Amino acid sequence: MSASLHLLIPVFFTAPQGGLHENVRATVQFMLSRKHLVTVVCRPGPFAEQLRGSGVGVIETDYQVDSLAAAFTAIQELHEQQPLDLVHVHPFVSRQLGVMVSRILGLPCVATMHGKYSDVLPSQIDYLDAVFTVSEGIRHYLLTEGGVQHPEKLHVVPNTPDAKLFKAVYVASLPETTGKVVVSLVTRLDQDKAFILDVFYQAVAHAAEHYPGRIHWQVVGQGTLQETFSERVEALRGENTVSHAGWLQGEALRDAYCQSDAVIAPGRCALEAMSCGVPAIALGSKGYNGLVDSATWQQAVFSNFGGVGDKHESYQQGAVEKDLDRLMRSRADRRGLGHFGRQVVRQCFNESEMNRRLLNFYRLVIAAYKADPRPRVSAEAFLELRLEGLEISRPRPDLLVLEHRCKQPEKLRFAWYLFRDGEVIEKFMYRPEPKREIPLPGPGAYQVRCYVQDEHKRRISFVGAEAVVEPDIAEVPDQR
Incomplete structure (x- = not known):
């Protein structure tokens, strides 16, 4: 019998349920049925609870930029206790986290592309061992319009319904x-x-x-x-x-x-x-x-x-x-x-056939990576993993105070853009201070975008805080 695998699946979503969730759920259920281990990295909520109830390991994160370091630490600790064999990423920020994990921990990484978008696939294809598209049309798009330069890495593994569940049964009409x-x-x-x-x-x-x-x-x-x-x-x-x-x-x-x-x-x-x-x-x-x-x-x-x-x-x-x-x-x-x-x-769309195909891809990718692994990189290579949280306070209605918690802050520089009703009204340019007091000049809907730059001039940005100043009543800011 083949050795048991431990699969890590980072997945990001906005809606609490949807087709993406069902795609992940199908993979998870098949892997569990074959006695493999699966850990999913996702937002807290109904999906996470359903996975836990099915015996799946879950690491929760909100996928905010300054939360990725904590998620990575949890994954690293898991890897030390129950070694991971493969990272299977889904698009956008979950792909970002998964690729970082694979490069730092020295693990093979595959991705699933669900629709007509390329994410940043052209620039990251070299860090992926295989890419699965859910239809031939999406594969065609990635090659002809998406700018992907390695067609040999793109394979079609479609969504498949659970034929044991989804079958014709008698149901009384309403x-x-x-x-x-x-x-x-x-x-x-x-x-x-x-x-x-x-x-x-x-x-x-x-x-x-x-x-x-x-x-x-x-x-x-x-x-x-x-x-x-x-x-x-x-x-x-x-x-x-x-x-x-x-x-x-x-x-x-x-x-x-x-x-x-x-x-x-x-x-x-x-x-x-x-x-x-x-x-x-x-x-x-x-x-x-x-x-x-x-x-x-x-x-x-x-x-x-x-x-x-x-x-x-x-x-x-x-x-x-x-x-x-x-x-x-x-x-x-x-x-x-x-x-x-x-x-x-x-x-x-034969479910058993496609699930076996996916598992065989996993085994091929793992074997190929072991034979020719990519060089590992340190966590310090990723600016995102140096940010450990953003503290936000509002000592009075017309003042926001933001402070980054981060590793080696003395090597970082910080900038802040203040928006009111969608327009930039003030820029606080790069300085070495991780803390900034930002006045809110009058009524309006405010947003603060945070910029961080490291010693190698690498930059990231994200929305750090939002607040509303009413003519007479001020609201507490949303925490990112």
Whole structure:
């Protein structure tokens, strides 16, 4: 039997739940099932608690720049007690932390790219042993537009639904949906999903005009735009009905799919619905693939079901209305589309096959790194790891006091920019003092951006504090 591995997964997210979380969860569950160890570095909250409940090690961090040193120390202590074998990073600040860990501790590092963005991949590809994209379309983007110079390092490992969970099961219809076609929107309701929501509004308006009283819209998801979204749908729905299920997981999510006659969803959600035999209109944050059928399935697979595109620029007006019309033709047509979608999932997104592929990549990367390791670097090479926190106080309503806690402060220089209502109103240029008193001149919304420079002229910056001065009442500043 192969030796057990210890995998470190740093992942950063803003929303408490989403497709990124499910991607990580799937990797974790598979590794645990094979008796490997996994430690996830993430923000505190429901996801962290769910992972702990599954037997996963969790290191919590808010991923603020001045919190990375504490996270690294926790990882280093873990490595001394239970040696890590591999770092699997996800984009942005979690990638930043993971690459630092791999370079300092001398560990191989792989990355997953989930969408049409390059992060800083072109400048860090030399520090990565492999890069996994969730679709061929994202790989193509990174090579043709993303500036990545090592195509040999890019491999496609798609999202895969849990076929044991997401399958067709009988679920009783809700009384309010009797005699209606249930169409579910499954997505987060946040600004980064604005394109999805805009196209959905068009579908709701079209249905109100052409299928009054015949459709029930089921919304599965929540987010920062929930109130605005609900008001807009209510204004557009006409005689059709709508229900809001909130964010669902596990069997509750499967049952919501199975109660639906069709879904409108991006990425992993579209795959899960199709695995349940439910036809899907693939609508992602970057593009519209439309109803997954014999003519569109290959493009949907290529783009991760809407993960590649130019949003409104590439959207053909009337597309969602046309697809909705087709769904409304007959139950037999919907049944045929659902059967076809399930075939696509079985052929292209076999969970066991892809998980084994990922584990085999892990083993290859570890073996290759042991044979030819990269030179290790010291923690002092990373300015971020010299910052240990920012103390913020407000002794009076019109004064902020900020002070960096850091290693070797005598070798660092500090600058501060004060913004009011989005405009820079004062600059405190680089000086060796880690502490700064900043007056707040009059009413307004203030933000302080901190700049730190080391002896090698390397610089980082981040928002250190925010505060509001009311004409008569001052609010306590948010702590970064």
